[in-house]
Amino acid sequence: MWRGGKQLPILLDEFPQDYLRVMDKKYKELVKSLKEHIRSSQQHAVLAVNTRLLFLYWEIGHFINSQREKLGWGAEVIKQLSKDLIEEFPDMKGFSVRNLNYMAQFAEYYAIQETQPPAAQITGKESTEGENSVELRNVQPPVAQIQSSLDWANFSSTQITKVSWSHHIVLMDKTNTLDELHYYLQRTISEGWSKRVLALKIEQKLYESQGSLPNNFDDTLPAPQSELAKQTLKDHYIFDFLGLGDEVLEREVENALLRQITKFLLEMGNGFAFLGQQYHMEIGATDYYLDLLFFHTKLNCYFIIELKIDDFKPEYAGKLNFYLNVADDILKQDHQNPTIGLLLCKSANKVIAEYSLKDNTKPMGVATYQLLPKKEALVELLSNK
Numbered sequence: 001m002w003r004g005g006k007q008l009p010i011l012l013d014e015f016p017q018d019y020l021r022v023m024d025k026k027y028k029e030l031v032k033s034l035k036e037h038i039r040s041s042q043q044h045a046v047l048a049v050n051t052r053l054l055f056l057y058w059e060i061g062h063f064i065n066s067q068r069e070k071l072g073w074g075a076e077v078i079k080q081l082s083k084d085l086i087e088e089f090p091d092m093k094g095f096s097v098r099n100l101n102y103m104a105q106f107a108e109y110y111a112i113q114e115t116q117p118p119a120a121q122i123t124g125k126e127s128t129e130g131e132n133s134v135e136l137r138n139v140q141p142p143v144a145q146i147q148s149s150l151d152w153a154n155f156s157s158t159q160i161t162k163v164s165w166s167h168h169i170v171l172m173d174k175t176n177t178l179d180e181l182h183y184y185l186q187r188t189i190s191e192g193w194s195k196r197v198l199a200l201k202i203e204q205k206l207y208e209s210q211g212s213l214p215n216n217f218d219d220t221l222p223a224p225q226s227e228l229a230k231q232t233l234k235d236h237y238i239f240d241f242l243g244l245g246d247e248v249l250e251r252e253v254e255n256a257l258l259r260q261i262t263k264f265l266l267e268m269g270n271g272f273a274f275l276g277q278q279y280h281m282e283i284g285a286t287d288y289y290l291d292l293l294f295f296h297t298k299l300n301c302y303f304i305i306e307l308k309i310d311d312f313k314p315e316y317a318g319k320l321n322f323y324l325n326v327a328d329d330i331l332k333q334d335h336q337n338p339t340i341g342l343l344l345c346k347s348a349n350k351v352i353a354e355y356s357l358k359d360n361t362k363p364m365g366v367a368t369y370q371l372l373p374k375k376e377a378l379v380e381l382l383s384n385k
Helices: 017-044 050-071 075-088 097-109 119-123 142-149 152-156 165-174 178-191 195-203 223-232 250-259 261-268 314-330 350-358 375-383
Strands: 236-239 272-283 286-296 301-307 340-345 364-371
Touching (some): 050 097, 050 152, 097 165, 165 178, 165 195, 178 195, 236 261, 250 286, 261 272, 272 314, 286 314, 301 314, 314 350, 314 364, 350 364
Parallel strands (some): 301 340, 340 364
Antiparallel strands (some): 272 286, 286 301
């Protein structure tokens, strides 16, 4: 597990006994101050309110980290702290050893640094030297130290508070770098992911796949729009909710996606509004049908998805370019952005796809998808191995 480059302190049993006696006295004084601070927090706000709860957890974590550095607190001290807090506040949850360690990790990850990256990216604020420093000051008593480490107004205005504690635990457990954590934090906020969906997106390696699909967005869209389009689309989608095997027709996949339209939209990401399947357009007295038509609210444009059950072929890009031209003439209004297309194929050679998209004038990308078999078939397959 990534620990922010910090090494855990040595354990208590490595200290001389006389030092432990001194440390025990300091410990009792510090825990007394911490208990007083928790009571103060209870009086000022209801801890069930997410922002206040997160602030308290941040302060406790900050307190633990500072004492680890100054007094060499080890695992046994955290166990004792957990016991003392649970005895003092029996009606409050969250003071287990495991949760206290999460609080320490939480305070470490979201520390306000003197230089902007990466912490300032998370808080959305630039720090100046000495301002909002996470270092506790020895000249202050313990409670004052905790309260001055980061004031409530600054903390409550950060993006940290926009997701729950259980979301933060998933982020701390499953991400490997601050950049990755920040990416999933932003996506959770913007798309309203539940804890379960967040964990699923991390397991599907959404961070690694963002913007990696073959596309021509930089050549066909203005900078803000092209970057948002790349962030919106993945290079690979998993339709494990359809219960289909590999041997299916395109129309069967389309119909299955529509039967599970909520899960399909969740897999595609926030902002997609479904408009129609086999959407009819008459061009030159000839009928054409778009596989799936959407409107994307953030991109402010129509979105055409062409679904293929085989490998990507260069001619697919030409036909989609044709559809996009027509859609811009027939569907797009003046205040809307150019229509974007996505070719969803069972597999795609990225080099071939990139060459195929290069000279097309309309914005489009190529992604792959995976169908997983029905649960019963999968169980039978595994049982026969």
